[in-house]
Amino acid sequence: MSATWSGTDTQCSRTLEFSIASNHHDKNFKNLKIKLGDIVRLYVGNKRVFLGEITTIERTGEKGSASIKAMDFMNHLLKSKTSRNFRNTSAENITRSVCKEIGIKVGDIEKTKINIPKFYPREEAYYNIILGAYRKASKQTKKKYMPTMDGTRLCVIEKGTESGVLLSQDESILSSSYSKTLDSMVNQVVIFDEKGKRTGVIKKDDWVKKYGIYQETITKEKGVNSKTAAEALLKGIEQSASIEALGNIKATSGKSIKIRDKGTGLTGRFWITSDTHTWENGIHKMSLELAFKNVMESVSVNTETEEQKSSSNTKTDNEKINKIIETAKSFQGKVKYKMGASNPAGGVSDCSGFTQYVYKTAAGINIGRTTNEQVKKGSKVEKANLKAGDLVMFKNTYNSGYSYGVSHVGIYLGNNQFIHCSSGAGTVTISNLAGSYYVQHWLMGRRIAK
Template sequence: MRLVIDKQEIRFLDLTWSGSKYNAARQVSFTYPSKIGYAISPGSILTLHEGNRTLFEGIVFSKQISNKSHEMNVVAYDRLIYFLKSEGSYNFKTTTVGNVIKKVAADVGVPVGSIADSETSIKLDSMISMNLYEVILQAYREVKNKTKIVYMPVINGGKLSIIKAGETVSDFSLENGINLLDSSFGESIENVKNKILIVDDKGNRVGEVKGDGLSQWGTFQGVYQKEEGKNSNTEAKSLLHGMDLEASVEALGNINCISGKAVTVLDPTTKLKGLFYIDEDTHYWNRGQHTMSLQLNFKNMVDDEL
């Protein structure tokens, strides 16, 4: 593992590389002895390499020294952070999703790489003071409605790319007794919505849709207001949400196991068996050892964002 900042190769003590569907920008944080005089400041370019592969390219956002440990802690994010921390106003009307991505990226000076289904025609309402990452998500929600494919924004080689989510980590599985160190499994109804009222523009009920668990869990109700040109039942059903099935694992590290991908797990103890989607990943390097923590889900939960 090589860490480079502005052409300086950094000898770090420990390093964490992480990502999550809940916080799109991937992050690197690391420590090094503060007595070493590395030239690092906010805005420095940081790259992380494994062999010939560049895992991360981003910008240093903060550094902090500890008097007790005599260590410097540095945090960097990839360029998706610019979309998360910026706003814009647009009136795209009918255009292609590729045009939307190029325009939004140009506004924050981020180059564009490959854009999945870039020629798909979409229609967007006017957007005023909208978060730029939300603009991207909104554009790809429209694409998903046509293609039924889930997409996710990523930074590859310093460029914004839009890829199809849920790709399985090939030729790899997490197995008890081999590379799986620990695992847990849980069920939760915290986010259940199993009844959606359909109302008109005056709030009058004009219909409803129902989901699972009404007799078992009780009623968790939401409301959908009819929209012109949209099928009310279809839109209301999209708001239904069943029981969440979640799992987490601790394992020996594999750099291909990152949020947005899927991995096979085989653990008889917790009865985790099958294909799981990675919601969050945290990779640790300490004294040459690479381990990882993965938050998993039974379905492609990137779909909740797009």
């Protein structure tokens, strides 16, 4: 029997996948009676590390095994929606209120003591409401927050706290990789007024001197501090790293970890963005994706103003984008990659079939069937300006013969992550744009939903 326990620092529901022996041809074989919704617990030694519900059971007609997938109770907050009106309250009180509404118990949650004057989420996932409220508080506290589950209780922790884990090349690291790239660098931003007249420039002199100019532009908008907006566009060297090591259950997404690895030069404190722990043949191993900065998950919450609150019934662009992302993530790990297929709901698809289905189903937008069609839809977006819901296009992953050499496509989620139906993973999975493979094959972004 093997088991995989995994999670990421975005959409923070943890997953447990395992297989059990199954033989429905032999009457003497005692098959375990497992049903959807059954509760599953995972213990490592005497410590319970997972409590969740079975969401997927996959059996074949042949002798062998059944594959089981369970998700923790955060799944209810991710998949359920509500509309609420909040006035003069805090993120912690908003969290308690929405959790009570959906029947989720609340454990330890960070106290911000920050008053939020008005917050009117509309047809929004409970998870996004909680995260959106804490993001508002984060602007004043300067802290970063992350929802997580402790059994049946929702907790909100300060993201980036130390895990207490130290990995070194001599003891626990099995393999490692590290990459850095200038592909998304913006070291100078020119500010223009509404008439196209240049009014200012924001730049990083040391970056310009060392690497030359990588320039972006911005146009002044009423009510927006153009200097602050320009500074927000500056972007330096992107770095990414991954580690495979002997397992330690303390190393989970959202926590920080210390590494000493002479082979890659990775030394110091890093933040775990994705973790996958596997147990097989009595050996516990883990694969970690690492970030060089502690970044709070971004979220686009569909809200209404005071004036719109009683009159607006139209579906906003934010709603479309959220629906696109929600629909795409609902297929994670559930679709088998098959070249030429385009039926994610039926369990098989290739990359462009997956993006076509998601856009059509979630937003009613027809982007075409192939990457050759999709690379011509919408407007081109540079990597530095990507927004959630954009298509991300790659070239020369194989010889497609298509325009620009385009050969692979996914959907951008934010925080440098994208979701795609991958031939390498064999399913729908989430990957990082800063990974060396995706840096090498990057082509462009395309903005379809605005």
